[in-house]
Amino acid sequence: MRRRIAVVGGGPAGLTFARVLHRHDHPVTVLERDAAPDARPPGGTLDLHERMGQVALDKAGLLAEFQALSRPEGQAMRILDVDGTVLRDWRPRPGDRANPEIDRGHLRDLLLGPLDVQWGRQVTRVDPGTRDGVLVHFSDRRQETFDLVVGADGAWSRVRPALSTATPHYTGVTLVETSLTDVDTRHPHLAALIGDGSVAVYGVNRGLVAQRNSGGHVKVYAQFRAPLDRPTTLTDAEPSDAGTLRSQVLALFDGWAAPLLDLLRHGTAFVRRPLHVLPVSHTWAHIPGVTLLGDAAHLMPPLGVGANLAMLEGAELAESVAACGPDDLDEAVRAFEEQMWARAGIWATITAAGLDRLVSPDPAAALALFDEVQPG
Ligand SMILES: Cc1cc2nc3c(=O)[nH]c(=O)nc-3n(C[C@H](O)[C@H](O)[C@H](O)COP(=O)(O)OP(=O)(O)OC[C@H]3O[C@@H](n4cnc5c(N)ncnc54)[C@H](O)[C@@H]3O)c2cc1C
Structure with missing residues (x-):
């Protein structure tokens, strides 16, 4: 029997998770609070790294489409002093695709593709460990039960409290x-x-x-x-x-x-x-049926890795879930969490130090x- 899997949040983490599962013909329910894809401005541009975001897009079968949409020339970067004097002027070499830029709205539409997202579904709480699985509560008072609920609902996650008492500072x-x-x-x-x-x-x-x-x-x-x-x-x-x-x-x-x-x-x-x-190296005691991805798991300063990590994690968890047998789901999630915590801890340390030096x-x-x- 197919497992009932839900992902809360249709940001880079949740959509990549869903898109990779979709590629493996595994059903997934995507629950997004926004009423529609264009309910609010999508935000700025993201650079997707060759070894992170682009790996995730490859796992989703979307790398070629990303390359057509992205802007390698956007990797150019100038640093000025406060008087306007140019101190550094980096330009990408021809063919350099290490970190091309893509508008968030374009990335969202690329990931959405054929996904059947449930828009306007705001989750308020999840209760793991009920007799029938993990109970998800919605703002309209409805409830639904799943075998695995993945919290990809960003900084102020409503799934996180089921696993951890940590809150962003x-x-x-x-x-x-x-x-x-x-x-x-x-x-x-x-x-x-x-x-x-x-x-x-x-x-x-x-x-x-x-x-x-x-x-x-x-x-x-x-x-x-x-x-x-x-x-x-x-x-x-x-x-x-x-x-x-x-x-x-x-x-x-x-x-x-x-x-x-x-x-x-x-x-x-x-x-x-x-x-x-979130605290650097945020972890939690594993609980069957619920996990976190992206900012919900490891919110860090915006120094160019948050979306990349979120997408990579989404793709990796989806591949593990798609590959595991009916009785191995919990072990697959547990192994994924260990790997995510180790990598995110390193980046949280780097970006915290980076923010201190930039400002x-x-x-x-x-x-x-x-x-x-x-x-x-
Ligand atoms: C100014 C700025 C610039 C940045 N630049 C970069 C960059 O260049 N490169 C990079 O890698 N990262 C960058 N980041 C970080 C990046 O934006 C985040 O790390 C990334 O968006 C995290 O993705 P996510 O899917 O985990 O969460 P989010 O993008 O926050 O998505 C969460 C989704 O969950 C939905 N949601 C929230 N609550 C609920 C709920 N209760 N029920 C249902 N749905 C819910 C939200 O509507 C949203 O769609 C930047 C961040 C900022 C602030």
Whole structure:
């Protein structure tokens, strides 16, 4: 008899898990809180690494389609100082496909493909170990039972409390995100500054990053150390009054070169994202029938690996589940968890140290970090 498997969350982790199971003709129920794929803006661009996100897409049979959609030129990266002087200017070599960029919306649509996602299904709680399996509770008071429930529901997971008492804590760093549209025609001086990929500037305890997405769209992230001025419980992203937040952020970057400030001046909607993380090396005592993937398992600073890990884990767990016999499901999940914890612990340590260096009193520490990871 086929196992009843549900994944909670249709982000990179949940969709990759479901898509790889689908490739193995294994049924899976995808439960997503959003009412529709385009219910909210999909967010910025992601670079998918050759040894992580791209491996996952290969396991899903989607690597060729990814290569057609992605932007290898988006790997270009420039670092400036606060006066606007170029300190580093990396460009990908022809044929370099180590970390091509893809818009989140394009990745979501690629993964969705033929999947039959149940939209508008917000999970509130799961109870493992009932007589008939794992009981899933929904916000509309309905309930359903499964043999395996995979929590891929992100930072503020509603599945996680069934396994662990850990909750995300604030890192001390806040991002304010804004967007530029039609940058090539409306702001050509900023298009030239950003180039084909990203531009990053690091000052004392703050940084500014602008990343080109497709279609002349740019995401700008201002990052700085700040106290958490209001308690965050269920969401990390709060849309804010554009005028007020723009002035507040511009004041923080006072004295920086005018074109850098233009990245903020011309921004449209502003969103405040206090960065939260789970404890490094977050693990739990294994419980049959429930597990976690991606940010739900190991939320870490956004330094370019979260979605990659989430997808790789989704693909690996799906392959294990598809390959195991009817009585081996629990052992397959347990082995997967051990492997996920070991790898995620290493990345959580690296990214926590990375955030401290990127938003630090010494801008030279940020530059040195890039010199360590970029080829000369
Ligand atoms: C500004 C920024 C830039 C980043 N850049 C990169 C990058 O370049 N590369 C990279 O690898 N990573 C990056 N990350 C990290 C990356 O976004 C995350 O690690 C990744 O999205 C995690 O995927 P996930 O599927 O685990 O969770 P999520 O993407 O958070 O998806 C969770 C899904 O679950 C749904 N959900 C939530 N609660 C419920 C519920 N109760 N019931 C049902 N559904 C629910 C949500 O609606 C969502 O669809 C960045 C993060 C930020 C904030």
